[in-house]
Amino acid sequence: MVELKTEESIDAMREAGRVVARALDAVRGAAGVGVSLLDLDGVAHEVLRGAGADSPFLGYRPRFAPVPFPAVVCASVNDAIVHGIPGAYRLRDGDLVSIDCGALLNGWAGDAAVSFTVGRPRPADLRLIEAAERALAAGIAAARPGNRIGDIAHAIGAVGRAAGYGIPDGFGGHGIGRRMHEDPGVPNEGPPGRGMKLRPGMVLAIEPMLIAGGTDDYTADADGWTLRTVDGSRAAHAEHTVAITADGPRILTAL
Incomplete structure (x- = not known):
């Protein structure tokens, strides 16, 4: 069942979204050569804690997962597409990093992701990230009343x-x-024109994931969470929480 949110509820979700945006901004600012993924998780955790927010990621365990997720961000590096578990790995020059983060504040959730490079970027990685961001923008632009999920x-x-x-x-x-x-x-x-019709009050997390090698294949790590490209090529992930309103899409996880 899809719950249509009131304007007041969407405003409350915007506050949760602001926390997510600040956490992602802080993580991106802290990322650098030699910084561990655990360090980045700690940075995000401090932002959530300071805002009085909880993490919807920490302890989350869907049916496919062998263990609950142990962190407040997903940190996926290079050939990891999504759901990477932050660990002791220290970032290296040229790494492509995707960070996914959520927040629960006053009973409402926000969810967003960003991809970026560390140190000297590979031009191919910058093109991949830019395409993921353009795909996200296109999906958001299609999130209007009267359109359908298939249009996004x-x-x-x-x-x-x-x-x-x-x-x-x-x-x-x-x-x-x-x-x-x-x-x-x-x-x-x-296909466009298919699926549920979009109505004001719907709130969606829109999140394109792109694989540089051009194939759609992926595999799961032994941790049961991390998804990787089969061909070893790099991946990028971009996401915003978006409310559908009578005036068009409203991004709730922008800074």
Whole structure:
């Protein structure tokens, strides 16, 4: 079931979204050569703690997971697509990093992700990140009343495919509200004009994921969480929480 949020509820979700945006900004600012992924998780944890927010990631255990997620961010490096567990790995010059973070504040959730490079960037990585951000912007632009979920999916997929990138099958965005994951699912590719009709009050986490090698294949690490490209190519992930309003899409996780 899809819950339509009131204007007051969307304003409350915006406050949770601000916390997510500040956490991602702090993590990006702290990332550098020699900094560990655990350090970055600690930076995000401090932002959430300072705002009086909880993490919807920490302790989260969906059906596929062998263990609860042990951190407040997903930290995915280079060939890791999503769901990377922060560990002792220290960032190296040229790494491509994707950070996904959520917050629960006063009963409402926010969820967003950003990809960036550390040290001297590879031009190919910058193009990949830019394409993920363009795909996200296209998906957001399609999140208008009267459109359908398929219009968002088609907009994202069209950008990714035109740039020559792969799109991991079966992974995409989702509804969000009182919980981090709610109905409906939001695919990252599909035919336009299909799926649930978008209505004011719906709130969606829109999150394209792109694979540089052009294939859609992925594999899971032994930790049961981290997804990696099969061909070893790099991946990028971009995400915002977006409210559908009568005036158009409203991004709730921008700074």
